[in-house]
Amino acid sequence: MTNCTCGAVDVHTHFVPEHFPAYIGKGTEVPWPSIVPAQPCHRHVMVSGKVYRTVSDRTWDARARIGDMDDLAIGAQVLSPMPELLSYWLDADDAAVLLRYINEEIAALVNNSAGRFFGLGAIPLQDVRHAIAELDYVINVLKLSGVEIAGNINGTPIGAPEFEPFWAAVETWNAAVFIHPLRPTGMDRIVGPKNLEQVLAFPSETGMALASLITGGVLERHPNLRIAASHGGGSFASLLPRLQHGWATFPNLREGMSRSPSELSRLLYFDSLVYEAETITTLMRRFGETQVLVGSDYPFAIQDPDPVGRIEQLSLSESHRALLLWENAYRWLGISAGG
């Protein structure tokens, strides 16, 4: 595989475009994003007149990103939209316009990067037909590697039956999927500051979303899907032994699940963004050393500052090290040997 000498692939990095187009739709009070200047090298992403997040120029600036990548021994980044940009709460026609713009911005970065960037697009899953049309464009026209989706679409988990045509299209077009938490469940159980949303509710949300892919039959019906989960799958690994026991104990949980949850779970990929070497080892043991990918959340405040160093701490064999640092990522992205 010619990519093997290029360094690690960081599959969990986010992108925000430097500008947004003006809203030209028919709605009023639409939470359409815009960008305004902030402190040096930063801009505010504004939504509905308020600062949603202040982001650094690293969210769009290829040169700054590549400088950081060189410092961190990252050969390539997989770019995915800042999750809030997925825009499931917009009217689907409005979202289609916004996401098309973002997808083309990502494609431009990828195409000018000499192989340093891969891209995941965004699709308006609030309307499955629109989403499949944009998936077609993302994969077959822009030639991105796949799409980022949230674990729920306006509250509906991604294993729900209504998303079946989407999963079938993903499998047909061999797209990679990256699942990221967004507007998570469980916020009613948080005591403390607002940023506990991403700290506590995000991993809980992802755990439930991945479980829905199993209990909803998606992985059984589409075993060729290549789905990666952010944050090491969140709480999913901790839910799995009980789901396995439930499946073995209750006949009704085996209807539509001829393969066990443990077996199906090993079809999934998991990024290494768990902030702890031991948990990465547990992911490798539970899901297979072919299923773990480097992820950092670059360039956001919660990022792992040295994702490759964390893998190097594990003292892996050379073959397992190559799997984790790049081979698994290329397989997940659908890039074959020599590609």
Added chain:
Amino acid sequence: MTNCTCGAVDVHTHFVPEHFPAYIGKGTEVPWPSIVPAQPCHRHVMVSGKVYRTVSDRTWDARARIGDMDDLAIGAQVLSPMPELLSYWLDADDAAVLLRYINEEIAALVNNSAGRFFGLGAIPLQDVRHAIAELDYVINVLKLSGVEIAGNINGTPIGAPEFEPFWAAVETWNAAVFIHPLRPTGMDRIVGPKNLEQVLAFPSETGMALASLITGGVLERHPNLRIAASHGGGSFASLLPRLQHGWATFPNLREGMSRSPSELSRLLYFDSLVYEAETITTLMRRFGETQVLVGSDYPFAIQDPDPVGRIEQLSLSESHRALLLWENAYRWLGISAGG
């Protein structure tokens, strides 16, 4: 410790009384439980005219329970109410009547058991003043070991400020606390049969509830609390590294948390009800071999059929084996050496 020769202590077993008193309150359409006959050796627990659950006579019959305990090398069981009986949704005055009855039934079993049963009572936490009064009765009059509580009270997590007087009373009276999931968050993320509630939403709920004890400052303010979590703490162990990273990264999460989440989490106890030897080992390593307790969910369908066997599989040293099988349980229950 004279108890050491008595066999394992199963801290997670449930109790339902053989009968319930008739409702004599002032409400109408109150979801007050009752019991009616079912198949041999079973009865239906009825709530609001419907079968809530069909339970075997083992939920109240001491002789049947002790027979099973002897078969499973269980020296003692800790009895706690079937969680649905905690009745937080009843008017507090009604709940106080029901829970007093249940607490006295548990005490009767404990007092007639020659040491084979310990008891945890129920308290009406929908009204903290009522709850503290019943806690006083449970601990100081009935001499039970502590109380079972849910991870949320009608949606409010147990780390919320309104429960501060309760935690202060628990610490003052040296009561053990067992946290069990009930009416969990995240039900909107489940795809599949109803019993996935206990399989998937229960552990997610418990993870969030335990996190609220840390982010809400309960463990920092009351380091002498002896709190055990059911189902190995659910997803809590998987949330902890990210909570630790968030605490180290975001200054606002360190306000009111002078000790780190990882350090505070080692004050908690966790039952072994995770259906997998490796996860028990992970609990021991993360939280300390002094913090893990045998738990089975006896006598419900989801129970671990051989909780002691699962510990024996771990091939522990004799001293660690004694910790897991009984010493940790006696320390959690507040029973001192020779007690």
